[in-house]
Amino acid sequence: MKISEALNCVDISRLEAEILLYSTLGTDRSYLLINPDMELSDDQESTFIEYIERRSKGEPIAYITGIKEFYGREFKVTSDVLIPRPSTEGLIDLAKDFLNNPCDEVRDVDNAIVCISKHLNKCSSIKTLVDIGTGSGCIAITLALEVPNIKIIATDVSDKALKVAKSNAEKHGVSDRIDFRTGSLLDPIADLNEEFLLVNNPPYVPDGEAINDEAQYEPRSAIFAGDEGLDLIEPLIKSAKNNSYCWGFVVECRREQAISL
Numbered sequence: 001m002k003i004s005e006a007l008n009c010v011d012i013s014r015l016e017a018e019i020l021l022y023s024t025l026g027t028d029r030s031y032l033l034i035n036p037d038m039e040l041s042d043d044q045e046s047t048f049i050e051y052i053e054r055r056s057k058g059e060p061i062a063y064i065t066g067i068k069e070f071y072g073r074e075f076k077v078t079s080d081v082l083i084p085r086p087s088t089e090g091l092i093d094l095a096k097d098f099l100n101n102p103c104d105e106v107r108d109v110d111n112a113i114v115c116i117s118k119h120l121n122k123c124s125s126i127k128t129l130v131d132i133g134t135g136s137g138c139i140a141i142t143l144a145l146e147v148p149n150i151k152i153i154a155t156d157v158s159d160k161a162l163k164v165a166k167s168n169a170e171k172h173g174v175s176d177r178i179d180f181r182t183g184s185l186l187d188p189i190a191d192l193n194e195e196f197l198l199v200n201n202p203p204y205v206p207d208g209e210a211i212n213d214e215a216q217y218e219p220r221s222a223i224f225a226g227d228e229g230l231d232l233i234e235p236l237i238k239s240a241k242n243n244s245y246c247w248g249f250v251v252e253c254r255r256e257q258a259i260s261l
Contacts, residue, residue, distance in 0.1 A: 001039070001040050001045050002036065002037050002038065002039055002040070003021065003032055003035055003036050003037070003038050003040070004036040004037065006021055006040060006045070006048055007021060007032070010052050011052075011056055012052065012055050012056060016055060016061060017052070018032055019061055019065065020048060020051040020052060020055060020061070020064065020065070021048055023051070023064075023065040023067070024040075024044055024047045024048045024051060025040075025044060051064050051065075058213040058214060058216070058217070059214075059217055060083055060214045060217055060218075062077050062083045063077065063078070063079055063083070063217060066078065068083050068084050068136075068138075070084040070088070070089065070138045070142065071089050071092055071138070071142045071146075073141075073142065073145070073172065075136050075137070075138050075141070075168050076136070076164055076167055076168050076171065077136050077164065078160075078164055079217060079218070079219070080158060080160040080161050080163075080164060080219065081135040081136040081158075081161045081164050081165075081219070081222070082135050082136070082218055082219060082222040082223070083136075083218060084136060084138045085110075086110070087109045087110035087113045087252065088109075088138070088139065088201050088252060089109075090107060090109030090110070090115050090252075091109070091115045091139060091199065091201055091250060091251075091252050092139065092142050092143060092146065093107075094107050094115045094117055094250050095117075095129075095143060095197070095199050095250045096143075096146060096147065097117075098117045098119075098197065098248065098250055099126060099147060099150075099197065102117075102119040102247070102248055103117065103119060104116075104117060104118050104119060105117045106255075106258055108255075109252070112254055112255050112256075113252065113253070113254060113255070114252070114253065114254070114255045114258055115250060115251065115252050116250070116251055116253065116258050116261060117248065117249070117250045118248055118249055118261075119247070119248040120240065120241060120246050120247060120248045120249070121195070121244065121245075121246065121247055121248070123195040123247045126150070126195055126196065126197050126247050127149075127150060127151060127194070127195075128150065128151050128152070128153065128192070128194055128195070128196040128197070129143060129147075129150050129151070129152045129153070129196060129197045129198075129199060130152070130153045130154075130155070130186075130189055130192075130196045130197070130198050130199070131143075131152060131153070131154040131155070131199050131200070132155050132185065132186070132198065132199075132200045132202075132236060133155070133156055133157075133200060133201065133202055133203075133222075133232075134154035134155060134156050134161070134162070134165050134180070135156060135161050135164075135165065135201075135222060136161070136164050136165055136168060137154060137164065137165030137166070137168045137169055137178070138168070139199060139201060140152045140154035140165070140169075140178055141165075141168055141169055141172050141174055141178070143199070144169075144172075144174040144177050144178055145172060145174060151177055151178075151179070152177060152178045152179070153178075153179045153181060153188070153189055153192070153196075154178050154179070154180050154181070155180070155181045155182070155183055155188040155189070156180075156182065157182065157183065157184050157221075158219075158221075159182060161219075162180050162182060165180060166180055185232075185235060185236050185239055186236070186239045186240070186243065192245060193245065194245060195245050195246075195247045196245060196246060196247060197246075197247050197248055197249070197250065198236075198240050198246055198248070198249040198250070198251075199249070199250045199251070200233070200236060200249070200250075200251045200252070201251070201252045202225065202232045202233040202236065202251065202252070202253070203221065203222050203223050203224055203225040203229070203232055204225055204229040204230070204232075204233060204252070204253045204254055204257060205223050205224050205225065205229050206224070206225075206226065206227055206228055206229040207224050207225075207226055207227055207229075209224075209229075211223065228257070229253075229254065229257060230257060230260065233251060233253060233257070233261065234260065234261070236251075237249065237251070237261050
């Protein structure tokens with residue numbers, strides 16, 4: 001099978017077929033355009049067909065290829081972690097702005113999704129950032145790269161997720177600046193006795209709400225959070241407000257949920 005034939009004999013979009021094919025070949029899109037008559041090996045053809053079948057069933061492309069771009073960088077993803085969303089890039093922007101000018105803000109980042117920041121305690125300078133529920137590590141790692149003078153603690157209840165995050169930190173050269181810890185809410189930083197900024201992209205979808213086919217493949221614990229979608233974020237913010245070392249927080253949630261935070 002030639003590259004041109006492979007791209008024309010599938011039931012998914014041309015763009016998705018190209019992504020799956022150049023992932024199969026370990027190349028890029030330009031390679032496909034330049035070499036339409038290249039013959040796929042038997043192994044390459046078999047892998048490509050497998051990828052197409054998985055995508056046809058609704059599996060997210062990121063899980064098939066094992067890669068998702070976030071804030072202009074590639075991150076490893078597996079079914080143990082939530083796939084990074086474009087909306088969460090807004091969380092990065094707000095966190096960076098907050099570090100330079102701490103103020104309370106509600107910022108629209110997607111349809112009905114906002115990122116909110118709140119300044120809690122006075123502090124001359126912040127040197128530590130805490131990412132709760134780090135998942136793939138995309139938030140912690142991106143902030144480590146964007147704000148080189150800050151150290152980061154990244155936590156998750158899932159050891160499998162932390163394994164992915166550590167792999168991404170190593171890939172991007174920031175392993176020495178991120179302290180990965182296992183645990184829930186602020187428990188993993190009970191020993192922290194210096195001011196910190198809390199960042200968090202929590203699960204915030206109410207239990208029972210319909211989600212799209214692709215999201216069905218993602219960890220439910222990273223999506224759903226009780227009847228109103230607040231089972232994690234409410235106790236987290238309460239703990240942050242009661243922590244004298246918490247300088248402030250930046251979190252992602254739905255617009256209607258921001259009122260209660």
